[in-house]
Structure formats: structure tokens, C-alpha cells
Amino acid sequence: MDEDAGALPPKHQFSEWYNNILWRAEIMDVRYPVKGLYVWYPYGFAIRKHVYQRLRDLLDRDHQEALFPLLIPEQEFMKEAEHIKGFEDEVYWVTHGGTTPLDVKLALRPTSETAIYPMYALWVRSHADLPLKIYQIVNTFRYETKQTRPLIRLREITSFKEAHTVHATWEEAQQQVETAVRLYKEFYNGLCIPVMISKRPDWDKFPGADYTIAVDTIMPNGKSLQIGTVHHLGDHFSKTFEIKYEDASGEQQYAQQTCYGISERCIAALLSVHGDDKGLVLPPKVAPVQLVIVPITIGKRHEDVIASARSLEQELRQAGFRTKLDTREMRPGAKYYWWELRGVPLRLELGPRDIDAGKVIAVKRTGGKVSFDREDIKSGVAGVLAEISDAMRQRAEEHMKDRLCSVISIEPLTAALNDGKIAVVHWCGGRPCGDAIEEKTNGSILGTDVRSAYVPSTEGACIICDKPGKATLVGRVY
Amino acid sequence: MDEDAGALPPKHQFSEWYNNILWRAEIMDVRYPVKGLYVWYPYGFAIRKHVYQRLRDLLDRDHQEALFPLLIPEQEFMKEAEHIKGFEDEVYWVTHGGTTPLDVKLALRPTSETAIYPMYALWVRSHADLPLKIYQIVNTFRYETKQTRPLIRLREITSFKEAHTVHATWEEAQQQVETAVRLYKEFYNGLCIPVMISKRPDWDKFPGADYTIAVDTIMPNGKSLQIGTVHHLGDHFSKTFEIKYEDASGEQQYAQQTCYGISERCIAALLSVHGDDKGLVLPPKVAPVQLVIVPITIGKRHEDVIASARSLEQELRQAGFRTKLDTREMRPGAKYYWWELRGVPLRLELGPRDIDAGKVIAVKRTGGKVSFDREDIKSGVAGVLAEISDAMRQRAEEHMKDRLCSVISIEPLTAALNDGKIAVVHWCGGRPCGDAIEEKTNGSILGTDVRSAYVPSTEGACIICDKPGKATLVGRVY
DSSP: OOOOOSOOOOTTSHHHHHHHHHHHTTSEEOOSSSTTOOEEOHHHHHHHHHHHHHHHHHHTTTOEEOBOOSEEEHHHHTSSHHHHHHHGGGOEEEEEETTEEEEEEEEEOSSSHHHHHHHHHHHOOBGGGOSEEEEEEEEEEOOOOSOOBTTTBOSEEEEEEEEEEEESSHHHHHHHHHHHHHHHHHHHHHTTOOOEEEEOOGGGSOTTOSEEEEEEEEOTTSOEEEEEEEEEEETHHHHHHTOEEEOTTSOEEEOEEEEEEEOTHHHHHHHHHHOBTTBOOOOTTTOSOSEEEEEOOOGGGHHHHHHHHHHHHHHHHHTTOOEEEOOOSSOHHHHHHHHHHTTOSEEEEEOHHHHHHTEEEEEETTSOEEEEEGGGHHHHHHHHHHHHHHHHHHHHHHHHHHHEEEOSSHHHHHHHHHTTOEEEEEEOOOHHHHHHHHHHHTOEEEEEEEEOTTSOOOEEEOTTTOSEEEEEEEEOBO | OOOOOSOOOOTTSHHHHHHHHHHHTTSEEOOSSSTTOOEEOHHHHHHHHHHHHHHHHHHTTTOEEOBOOSEEEHHHHTSOHHHHHHHGGGOEEEEEETTEEEEEEEEEOSSSHHHHHHHHHHHOOBGGGOSEEEEEEEEEEOOOOSOOBTTTBOSEEEEEEEEEEEESSHHHHHHHHHHHHHHHHHHHHHTTOOOEEEEOOGGGSOTTOSEEEEEEEEOTTSOEEEEEEEEEEETHHHHHHTOEEEOTTSOEEEOEEEEEEEOTHHHHHHHHHHOBTTBOOOOTTTOSOSEEEEEOOOGGGHHHHHHHHHHHHHHHHHTTOOEEEOOOSSOHHHHHHHHHHTTOSEEEEEOHHHHHHTEEEEEETTSOEEEEEGGGHHHHHHHHHHHHHHHHHHHHHHHHHHHEEEOSSHHHHHHHHHTTOEEEEEEOOOHHHHHHHHHHHTOEEEEEEEEOTTSOOOEEEOTTTOSEEEEEEEEOBO
16 A cells, blocks of 8 residues: 555664564554554454464364453552553543543453453352463553554554463362463463563562563564463452452462463564565465465566466465465566565466476575476465465574673673573672673573573573573663 | 243243243353342353354454544534434433542443544545445443333443444445345344334434434334434535545545444344243254254163264264263253253263164254164254254244234224334325324334335335325334
8 A cells, every 4th residue: 555665674784674674564564643553454454363373273273262341430440550550651541421521431441350350250260160260361551652563563552462361279280380470481482482480589570470471582672572471360469359268178368360462562572573685474374475476478478377276276275375476567587576575485487388398387485486287286285384484483582692692791781682682690680680680781681490492591600690590691672 | 050940931921921931041140239230140241152153253354343442532522412302301411530530521321422433533535445344243321211121121231333434425435324234134134023114203313413324123123223223424524523534536524434233132133022921942053052052861872872962062062062961960861851941952862772772863953753774873963953043034024924014094003002013104204293103102112114025115105194105114213
């Protein structure tokens, strides 16, 4: 809907690249007349649809999808003290219906604990009702005063998947935290996005949680992006909202809870981690168009080539591939550019000579050409799409490995962060040393108990106080 | 999640039946602590998912799905005079972010014209960009002061599908109105819900439209429920929002627009039209569970029957039927009751004798038993599900026919409405006679230009002034 004008900035100018790709590939329109609110273009929405369908497929194995109201009455929102502290500065309040002031102010959910848990208090009665595992995918709101960024820092988070589980014991909730972490790893593996998993420092956990496990990835500029969190809520909320169950011996017990969320930052990561100087590169599993067929027609053979291309399209569609035949009146080169920008994994070229030879030429978005026999096209395409996924996963992992380093003193730590690295240091776990690390480096402690194939879980002297410390991730963050 | 206590009221006590079925079948929980906001239980959400997937499938033929922000700045919302008049009393306003008053008040969208059209003004440039056909499925908000009702009259409409199209000429927009009406008919035919289509009187059209075509159905109590509307917007909004295109001769022209919407009232109609004294009856196309298998296990043959039932379940799932095997430790009769309440179209019973005889017993939710040969189960089930759809459609149409009548004077009109009928009268089309009809009968004029197999489009003397009039639907409405 916008015209391509000028060239896409190179990927190493990441911020310009990101702002450009969003409108050039028709992902988001940033011109909506309110700061921090953006419009999903149809193509961006189609990517979102496939990504969230994968998330639903994973969750639907043993969660149930439901839907709770957006508006939370002030008295419910104000029940849990830690939670209020964490969110009160950034909650939007509805105060009027028409010109009438409301009796009770209504918060736009920044997250839904206080909308869902009053209902859980009604729903949970006995140990037989547990575990309860429910999720919803909804819009949530934060009055962000920092700089907003499409898909990354928003005032309307349009696509928040939040799961809320209830368990009989603290240990069962802890196991659910681990299950959720595995589920998120599987989700991001499907998107070919490598992640770092760690336990957030205590001052950075979710307001009202016992602890928070975070899923981060590294963006092309070396900054860390939080793309998922899993919280053990203990009984903080169950005590506030009176979520109790009768145990096997007939006693009333407070339930133990977890919650875990993923927002459209997963799309920000998807676009940013894989894109290149030519545009998006989309993993086949979530690409709205997996295959584009570009007919190369010359003179008299025009009809003939188009007919062949149509039958190819039909065959590939029937085989389940999301296929697009591009018959627009444009030069083939302009079509290549158009579909490369939009990240289509595989382009099929079909000209008169290919038809005569019984061949189809395939060009991978990740680089390289293949020639298929026309009659083996379906298995050929399936194989090459799998290769593309593998290549994307491998390239993204290489990038992450390159961005990680280990340092043992403050000066090189600052230098590493300035250089766009995420660093592993040893840290004693104390708040004063944590604050010192963050202040001296202008970085953030991502977390301890790191789970990453590239970060050995060593022990060593704290980078500040020299006392025994654990491997800790430090980086600049979004 | 709630326990079945007592019995479902009979369907002819419709209001009690409706309120009961919502929690007994776990559709909506009405106990959320804000008036007019409700919670979708997982089972209700699953019905919603299948219904809206059908709607998406129909729209995706030639519309694109997108997503626009919820929050509309006051200055955009206040641009179109008729539109403001129609909505200003029922708009929720966000006035604060945290404790800070906002510079610009933000409306929660009651509908999205004023969120979408500023973007369309940027997107539409030339006749080559037209037609533009976009839809979204979103939550919208109305500060209802009338009595609220789950799925019918809400303060948060959680599931509003709204399409917004842009065309070069008034006639093309008119054709799109017809296309949308056909699409809605197809949608409701899939849900086995008969509809009446008519043109709303001028004073009841969408605020800012040239005219409104409405889709209504008749609820079990004889009240009409509006379950879809299609609006020809002319150039009212394009002039307000400066949506212009360059025509083939290089002139700037104001675009012509339509919009059309369906809310979760489609679910209200689905539950109400088909349900009976035993509970829901869901059309196979949208039933979250199409087949439930109840194993009848007796003594020693327990393992044997369960194994057979599992292999039956697997086979039917692989064939694409949404199948549930119920192995809970409950009496078969209690399971029958449970699944009948939830509207599952077909129940398969499998006991030792059936296994020995190579048979499966099937009980239709619409009544009647069938015996299948085990080896022909897939085609047997497919055939019976189609029969169930047909039977449901036919029964619903009979109901609509029974509720329609023609009258030629005011007294019998009032009597007919009191008797739970929708009446066809002749009306001159004038506002004074329209007001008189509505006041005298405590009813509403649904519309003229009626399209229904059961309403002949006759002409006759106006029921009030005796001047020439057209067939017009009058009823009590939700």
C-alpha cells in the first residue's frame, strides 16, 4: 500500500533497517495518530496469524483457551500490593461512560491477574479441579513514558498470550514453570530463534511473583530483547483473591499459581534475527507465502507458460504448501525484489526452456539455486524448505555465539557491552554488587541460572566483591 | 467448573433457559464484577473459535485481515457529525495514564470507522488501489445504560468482526453491500440459522450511512435479534477523512465506502435457535466436539471395550472428525446427560455386544438412533452428521415460518406481537406512520425491501394512513 521508494538501509544499520522494513514489507503502519499505537497491515497480520497459530497448537496440548474482560474495576486491581506498585504508574484508566463519570474507575488490563483470579476463586473448589491451565490471547495496555517502538515497546500490546495455571503445591507449580520454559523453547525453535534462559534478579521479577524465569534473544545490534517470561506466583495472589481448594483430607488450602506470557515481541525477534540486507527472511513454518512462482514468459510462449505455472501452483497448494503465483505485469527482476523484501523462503522460476526440459528452478531466500524435476516437485520443495529452516536456525545460532563472551573485570565488561556483546560474568547475587555492575557499565543483569548451550554454568569470584559468584548474563537491553 | 445442580428450565421459559444454559454448558460466566462484562469459559470459547473460523474462511476469499488500535483520539472520533451523535452517549473515555491526565482523551472504539479511515486516507492513492476490502475481529465497547445480557447486549463486545471496504463509485459500493449480504446469508446457512434481511428505516440506519441492510433472526420468545448489518456509507466518511483517489483521467475523487459487522450475537442466536429442553444442540460444522464415544463397560470386558473405543476414536480423529472419548468414571446415563447439555451432535455407544457384532450404535442429538457397521463407520458418521445439519436447518426454518404472520390493521398487529410473532404489514414509508406503528404496538419497524422466502414482497395500503405502502417487518426486538 506504500510505494517502494529508495533502498532498504543495510542490516548493520539496524535501527534504520528495522524502521524501514516495517513499512516496506507492510508489517506495521506507524502513522496512527497516537504515540505507541500501530496498525497491523494485512501482510504483517498474516505473519502474526501463523506465529500465534503455532503458539496455540503448542498450548492446546494441555491448556484451554478462554477470554476474560479488558476492563478491571479499581477495587480488584488494587488488591495485591506488590502488583499495584509494579503497574500503577502505567495503567490507563477509564473514568467516563459518555459524559457520565463512572462510579468505579476501570483499568485497561496491563496484564490479567486481577481480572482472572477473582474468577478462579469461584472456579477452584477441590483438588480434583487442579491443575487448572488456561490461556488467552488479548490486547493489553501500558502507559509507556519511555520511547515507544513498534512490536517492542507499545502502549497497546495487541497480541499478548498469557497463561495462568493453578496447582495444589508449590512444587507442582515449580514443575509447571519448567514445563512452560520447555514449551517456549519449542516455540522459538520452530521460529528458528535461539534463546537464552535465565532467572531474573529478585528486583526485576514480576510484581507479586516468587521468581521469574526469562527468555531473551539477542538482536542484531547486540541488545537483549525479552521475548517471554514465566513466573512462579506462589500463594501471593491466591491469598489476596482467596483461591482455595479442599485437599484430599478435607482441609482448605491456598492454591499455588504460575503465569507466563509472550507478546508480539516474538514477531519483532522473528523479523530482526533473520532479516538481511534484502529484507525479511521468514522461516517456512510461519511464512504467509512459502513459495512464490514467477513465470518467465517470452513472446509466443506466454499462454503456455502461464498455464504450466497455474497447474504447478494448484499441485503445490493441494499438497499443502502456501503458494502464490505472481502474474502481475512486472519485470521478473522487480518481482524477485518484491518477494525477497517480504521474506518468502522459496521462489520457483518457470520459463519455456524449463517446461521443455521438465524442470523447475528454485531460488532459496537464504541463498543458492536448485533445479527440480517437474515430476518430483513436491518432495523436492519439502526437502528444500526443511534445509532453509535448518540453515536459518544455524545462522541465528552462530550470531548468538558470536555475541556472547566471558569477562572477569568491569572495564572489559563495559567494552564488551559497548561492542554489542552480551557478557557472562560471575556475580555474588547481592543487590549492591548488582547495582554496581549495572551503574558502571550502563548495562542490565539479565539473570543467573543460565540455560544456554553457549554459557557454561561455572562458578567464580564476583566481578565486584570477589566473593563466590555464579555465572550471570549482563547486557544492554530493550 | 460449576456443578450441575437442579434441572435446566424448559426452553419455552426462554429467559430462564438462556441464563441457565450459559453456565450449565459452560459458555459464559456472568459473575465478573463489572456489569455488562462476561467471561468466556473454555467450552464457550471453543464454540466461538469454530464459528469465527468459518467467518474468516468466508471473508478470506477476497478480504484481508488486519488489526487497528483500540484507542481513538478525541479529535478523530469527533470528526463526523452524524457518527458522533450516534455514539457519544455510549463511548468509554480513557482520561488518565497512571495518575497523569492525558493531553488528549482516548475513546475505546465503539466501532472502528474513526480509527481506520485516517489510515485509509494514507493508503488509498489511485483507482488501482481499489477496491480495498479489509476486516478485523476485535473487542469494542459500549457504555450501555439499558439492561445488559450475555452475548446480546454488552459493555465489552469481545468478538466484533467489522469489514471496511473502499470503492471508486457509489454503484460499486452498492454491489459490495449485496456481496456482503450474500456472504452473511452463507455464514448463517452454515450455522443452520434462518434469517430475515431488510432495509432499516432511515431513522434506524447506521450513524453516517446512506442506508443500512440488516440481518435479523427470530429468537424462541418471538423477539427479533439483529445479528448482522451492512452499511452503504456513500462518501460521508471519505469527505470527513479525505479518502481520495486519482481516477483514470487523473482527477481526484472522493471514495465510496461500505462497512459491515457481526458480533457475538451470532453465538447467542446459535445457542438459542437450536437449543432444546435437554440443552444445546450444535450444528456439526461448529461443534467443538462433533462425536463423543461412550464406552459401555461391564465387568471382565472393561479393558477390551476401552481398547476398542480408543481405536475407534483414533480412526475417527484421523478422518478429521472432532472426537472425544469419555472414559470418566461415571454412569453412562450421566455422560449422556453431560454431552447432551453441551450440544454434541452425535454420541457413539460401544459395548461388548456391539464389538462382538461388529456394530456401533449412534444416537443423534436431534433424535433417533442408528446402527453402523464398524467397518463403515467413517462414511456412516459423515452421512449422519449431514442429516443432523439438514434436520436442524429445517426445524429452525419451520420455527421462523410459524413466527411470521401478515396483518392489515393495528389491533391484530399488537395482538400478533403480544403473541410472540413477527408481522408483515404494509407501510407508506413515512416517519409519522412509522412512529405511530411503533408507539401503538410497542414494537419496532425492522425494515422494508424484505428478502425472505416466507415474506412475499407485496404492495398494499399503509396500515396507518391508507396510502400505498410496501411490505414491512414489524416486531419486538432485543
